[in-house]
Amino acid sequence: MKAFELSMFVTLELAHRFMKVLVVGGGGREHALAWKLGQSPKVREVFVAPGNAGTASEATNVDISATDVPALVEFAKTNAIDLTVVGPEAPLVAGLVDALEDAGLRAFGPSAAAAELEGSKVFCKNLLRTADVPTADYQTFRNAGDASRYIKDKYPEIGDPAPVVVKADGLAAGKGVIVCQTREDALEAIDRIAAQKEFGEAGNELIIEERLMGQEASVLAITDGETIISLPAAQDHKPAFDGDTGPNTGGMGAYCPTPIVDEEMFEKIERDVLVPVVHAMKRARKPFKGVLYAGLMLTNKGPKVLEFNVRFGDPECQPLLMRLQSDLFDILVAAADGRLAEIGQLDWDERPSICVVMASEGYPGSYEKGREITGLAQAAEVPDVKVFHAGTKLDEGQVVNDGGRVLGVTAIGNSISNAKLQAYTAVQKIRWPGAWCRKDISDKAL
Known part of the structure; x- marks a missing residue:
């Protein structure tokens, strides 16, 4: 290797070794990501937005909400962030990766369109059916009335065993899935999700699927x-x-x-x-x-x-x-x-x-x-x-x-x-x- 080629190689390697990373989120996953990314010899500084007390001891916390897409993009641009790693699902569904890439910034995570795989359980189930991927049998509903009639027709007697799972379609912080044992459990779950809107707009559609065992x-x-x-x-x-x-x-x-x-x-x-x-x-x-x-x-x-x-x-x-x-x-x-x-x-x-x-x-x-x-x-x-x-x-x-x-x-x-x-x-x-x-x-x- 010629001298000038070696010099250029070393310069590029040094430039690559000292990177700035932004981790978006404030949970245990984000603490683990920041901790592991900080161990890389190529990473000079790790920021976490918004972070928590644990990330504060290993990285620099940034007081920006994980769903504040414009503020996160501006921070990444202003601070010349080399890689943004998006932890939670909400900013992914909100299009944070798209916004970062549109600004010419590198981001790890799916686009908003691809994040629909988690953002909509109805989309996910339909895709699995199309791709012939093994999953539970299911039905989708847009309102509580239709879903309740389905349960009452399938399990006509009060107290009937009803081994089903009722799921809100949208994001519900991991809580929009209700495992049911009886007809009454299922009807109550439908009411909570689709009528009372316990999980907000996540319940605008819902899925009722067979309960799998194992x-x-x-x-x-x-x-x-x-x-x-x-x-x-x-x-x-x-x-x-x-x-x-x-x-x-x-x-x-x-x-x-x-x-x-x-x-x-x-x-x-x-x-x-x-x-x-x-x-x-x-x-x-x-x-x-x-x-x-x-x-x-x-x-x-x-x-x-x-x-x-x-x-x-x-x-x-x-x-x-x-x-x-x-x-x-x-x-x-x-x-x-x-x-x-x-x-x-x-x-x-x-x-x-x-x-x-x-x-x-x-x-x-x-x-x-x-x-x-x-x-x-x-x-x-x-x-x-x-x-x-x-x-x-x-x-x-x-x-x-x-x-x-x-x-x-x-x-x-x-x-x-x-x-x-x-x-x-x-x-x-x-x-x-x-x-x-x-x-x-x-x-x-x-």
Whole structure:
């Protein structure tokens, strides 16, 4: 290599090494993303908008709402941000990635059109049917009256078992899905979603689908619309209480990998779910770039899709990134630039990881904020543990709860049982009035 060519190579490499990244969002997923991106030797500075008390200690928080698209674009332009990573679904559906790209900025995440895969459950189900991807049988409705008549015709007697799931079509912060046991449960769910509009405009349409039985699993993949890199399977815990009882939540904990998804099943999910959906989105002229998250039920007839999300799951993101050894910045930039094929296989820590969510008293219902959290420093001293903040903020220098899901205590260990022990050892050191968590995260794997 000639001297001037070497000099140019070094200059370009140095220019590439010191990048500025903006992570949009303020939950545990965004704390994990900021933490992992900050480990890249190519990243000079990480900003998080709006962030939380945890991101404040590892990045620079920016007081901009995750859904304030004009302000986020202006910040990215003014600060010469090299990569914006959009965490939550709402700004993706609102078109943040489109706005950033229109401004000549690099962004990781799907367009608003592609984000409809999560933004509309009706669109998602219809696409799955078109692509012949296995999913539950379903019916869609535009009003409570038609939906109620359907249930009454199908289950005519009071007290009839009605193993169905009623879902609001739009975004409902993970709460617009109601699992029903009886005819009365279903009618009440329809009333809440479509008549009382408990979840707002998300209930302008609704889906009633058969209830699938089995264990749930999540398989996430990063794609640039052409190449797909699948991530190890994880298992979330949606119901609030031990033994998968109680109301659905945004997720009370997760672990990775999950033994129930063996190599044969993983390949089947890639072949029968992920690849057909990417192709179907391209045919629908909504090419997908970003994280494709398949929420699956592993039935006795094989894996079936419960839902698709268009971003990293929270809390699945935390144990996944705890194990990732490849440079996350390189991966996301390659996906954003349409050259994911250059990345090759990712490197993973072979040890399993588990995330336990600590929540506020009353969640997923109403809860009090502003309660001081203690023991974080002691928890951080537990070996192989990282405490990711979700619903926290700083109040006069003190960390207080500011959401329903407050912390994601994440540990890695030589076995799932060892990772669980480390995570719950750290959990026991953290206190605030009303703090609680499930005690059985990862037990299904054991």
